Amino acid sequence: MADASSVEIRGVDKFYGSFQALSAIDLSVPPGKVTCLIGPSGSGKSTLLRCINFLEVYDSGEIRIDGRMIGYDAPGGRRMSGGALRRMRQSIGMVFQQFNLWPHMTARENVAEGLLRVRRLRRAEAMARAEAALEKVGLGDRMDNHPARLSGGQQQRVAIARAIAMEPRLMLFDEPTSALDPELVGEVLGVMKTLAGEGMTMVVVTHEMGFAAHVADRVAFMDRGELVAVDTPEAILTRPEDPRIQSFLRTFHERNSF
Numbered sequence: 001m002a003d004a005s006s007v008e009i010r011g012v013d014k015f016y017g018s019f020q021a022l023s024a025i026d027l028s029v030p031p032g033k034v035t036c037l038i039g040p041s042g043s044g045k046s047t048l049l050r051c052i053n054f055l056e057v058y059d060s061g062e063i064r065i066d067g068r069m070i071g072y073d074a075p076g077g078r079r080m081s082g083g084a085l086r087r088m089r090q091s092i093g094m095v096f097q098q099f100n101l102w103p104h105m106t107a108r109e110n111v112a113e114g115l116l117r118v119r120r121l122r123r124a125e126a127m128a129r130a131e132a133a134l135e136k137v138g139l140g141d142r143m144d145n146h147p148a149r150l151s152g153g154q155q156q157r158v159a160i161a162r163a164i165a166m167e168p169r170l171m172l173f174d175e176p177t178s179a180l181d182p183e184l185v186g187e188v189l190g191v192m193k194t195l196a197g198e199g200m201t202m203v204v205v206t207h208e209m210g211f212a213a214h215v216a217d218r219v220a221f222m223d224r225g226e227l228v229a230v231d232t233p234e235a236i237l238t239r240p241e242d243p244r245i246q247s248f249l250r251t252f253h254e255r256n257s258f
């Protein structure tokens, strides 16, 4: 993917009222690289991810996509206009834990919807692009199914197809497999691995340590709103120095050893 985006996060703070959810976060994701955000529940992973496309408003610091600040016109400056924010978001795809598909539409129509309404493509072109995206996630034979006739893993793959049909240069994933039965997790991770292999820039909040170990270029560990460490998967997952990471991994492995 020649034109994958970079993400630069510098000194980002985020408050919910008086509660500080993010403290002085610095993180860089170069074009075409995959960063997994891991850490205990409530550590701020989703909040940080959602700040990247300004679904959450950060209070200070800066987040830049391809060098351009998102959310504000300058550090400490005024909020960006709705139109400018929408234009920046057009190059950012997001996949949530819940698939958020339209129940009354087929898989093809779900994927085509954004192409018709946001990109204003003609119907035939939108449908052709939707079909190509569904083929890519392995659902070429399920295009006419409504979500209720698809498994959770298939529904999440439709959600990924919907995002990639818009030709994003950055993909954000917020625990994309957490709502799935264990036997359906692999098919979704497989699609994500393919995307990563094609050079998509990705930021992934996940509890799937195997995915982080094998697909991420960098793993970032968060705890209580702080980014404790960012390093290679090996450094974070197999020989972490920080006691908070050691304790998190110990608990994680205990829970998953039955």
Ligand SMILES: Nc1ncnc2c1ncn2[C@@H]1O[C@H](COP(=O)(O)OP(=O)(O)OP(=O)(O)O)[C@@H](O)[C@H]1O
Binding pocket: 016, 019, 021, 039, 040, 041, 042, 043, 044, 045, 046, 047, 048
């Ligand atoms: N809208 C909100 N209003 C107030 N507090 C919030 C809001 N959203 C999140 N928080 C708080 O901010 C902190 C970070 O939440 P966040 O969802 O980012 O954590 P997380 O690491 O993604 O957790 P999990 O793994 O459980 O999803 C938590 O203490 C949470 O309760």
